[in-house]
Structure formats: structure tokens, C-alpha cells
Amino acid sequence: MAEEKTYPMTVEGKQKLEEELNTLKTTKRSEIIERIKIARSFGDLSENSEYESAKDEQSFVEGRIKTIEQMLNHAEIIDNGDIDADEIAVGKSVTFQELPDEEPETYSIVGAAEADPFAGKISNESPIAKGLVGHRLGEVVEIETPGGSMKVKITEVK
Known part of the structure; x- marks a missing residue:
């Protein structure tokens, strides 16, 4: 079995990703669902650019949610406690x-x-x-x- 990729990140970086994920799930999803509902009310979906645009955005947002969840599930918080103060490392x-x-x-x-x-x-x-x-x-x-x-x-x- 292939080894899972880890995502090194700082505590601050992890918090930013968690905030982005929360915004996407709670705010952005509902905004897009509302846009799709409105666009459907315009009738024929085959030539409905508002509907296509909203569906494209929905696909992007769902993809971003999956990506962030993957990164957070495999996050490796950077700890430089064992690194000398004058040595360059991730997080410095x-x-x-x-x-x-x-x-x-x-x-x-x-x-x-x-x-x-x-x-x-x-x-x-x-x-x-x-x-x-x-x-x-x-x-x-x-x-x-x-x-x-x-x-x-x-x-x-x-």
C-alpha cells in the first residue's frame, strides 16, 4: 500500500485552512445552492448560463472542500523544538x-x-x-x- 502524503504546516496555517473549510461548508455551499435554485426557475437548463455558472462554482467548491479535508487529515504540524536556533527549517x-x-x-x-x-x-x-x-x-x-x-x-x- 502506498504511503499517504503528509502536509507539513504551521499551527497558523492549519487554523487558516480550518477557517476556509468552515466558510466553504457553511456559507459558500448555501449561497451556491440558492443560486442554482434561482437559475432553475428561469426554465430551460440547456441554455441557462446562470445555472451552468453556479454548477461550475459548486464543482470547484466541492473539490476545494475535499482537498482541504485531505490536507487537514494528513497535516503534520511543524515543531522546531529540536532544531538549533540558527538552522533553517520549515516553519522558520x-x-x-x-x-x-x-x-x-x-x-x-x-x-x-x-x-x-x-x-x-x-x-x-x-x-x-x-x-x-x-x-x-x-x-x-x-x-x-x-x-x-x-x-x-x-x-x-x-
């Missing part, structure tokens, strides 16, 4: 500077379910995170990315 923030003289960048390394690059949260499965995890403050690391190799100096770990 890291600041690094691309060498020779780029501006410093700070990212939190989170599980894929929580990733949001625009909010400074990168997936532990991303090339940058993979290249940084396990390294320590002050180290110079060579990271392979799809855009090529980059050399960075780790300047802060929180």
Missing part, C-alpha cells in the same frame, strides 16, 4: 542576500498548503527552500533554480 523565516551585492530577501519557509510568495511565504518544496533547509546562519549556499544557479549568504534565521 530566513533572510539571505544573493551574492555579490543584491538586496536582502526574507521568506518564511512553510508547507506547500500555506505557500504565498506574495506574502513572503515559500513552499518547502520550492527550489530556494530546498536549497536553504538544513543550512545555518552565516553560510554561503549555492542554490539551483530553474533560472540557473545562485549563490546566497544567509544573514538571519528566525
Whole structure:
């Protein structure tokens, strides 16, 4: 039997997923059911774009509910208690500077379910995170990315 995939996440990330799941189940489902009911009242469903749109949204929401439930059922809460303070791991923030003289960048390394690059949260499965995890403050690391190799100096770990 294949091993179940686990989803590493922070406590905060798990709470956000639980909130999203609750909203989808309690609010979004009933809104869509109401839209479908209204669209059905328009008659012929074969040419009813409102009905098709509502059914498409219902499919998306039900799929998202299943995905979130799967992630929560197989969540692995990140515990960095055994990790040294200066070691990079999932659940920590890291600041690094691309060498020779780029501006410093700070990212939190989170599980894929929580990733949001625009909010400074990168997936532990991303090339940058993979290249940084396990390294320590002050180290110079060579990271392979799809855009090529980059050399960075780790300047802060929180």
C-alpha cells in the first residue's frame, strides 16, 4: 500500500485552512445552492448560463472542500523544538542576500498548503527552500533554480 502524503504546516496555517473549510461548508455551499435554485426557475437548463455558472462554482467548491479535508487529515504540524536556533527549517523565516551585492530577501519557509510568495511565504518544496533547509546562519549556499544557479549568504534565521 502506498504511503499517504503528509502536509507539513504551521499551527497558523492549519487554523487558516480550518477557517476556509468552515466558510466553504457553511456559507459558500448555501449561497451556491440558492443560486442554482434561482437559475432553475428561469426554465430551460440547456441554455441557462446562470445555472451552468453556479454548477461550475459548486464543482470547484466541492473539490476545494475535499482537498482541504485531505490536507487537514494528513497535516503534520511543524515543531522546531529540536532544531538549533540558527538552522533553517520549515516553519522558520530566513533572510539571505544573493551574492555579490543584491538586496536582502526574507521568506518564511512553510508547507506547500500555506505557500504565498506574495506574502513572503515559500513552499518547502520550492527550489530556494530546498536549497536553504538544513543550512545555518552565516553560510554561503549555492542554490539551483530553474533560472540557473545562485549563490546566497544567509544573514538571519528566525
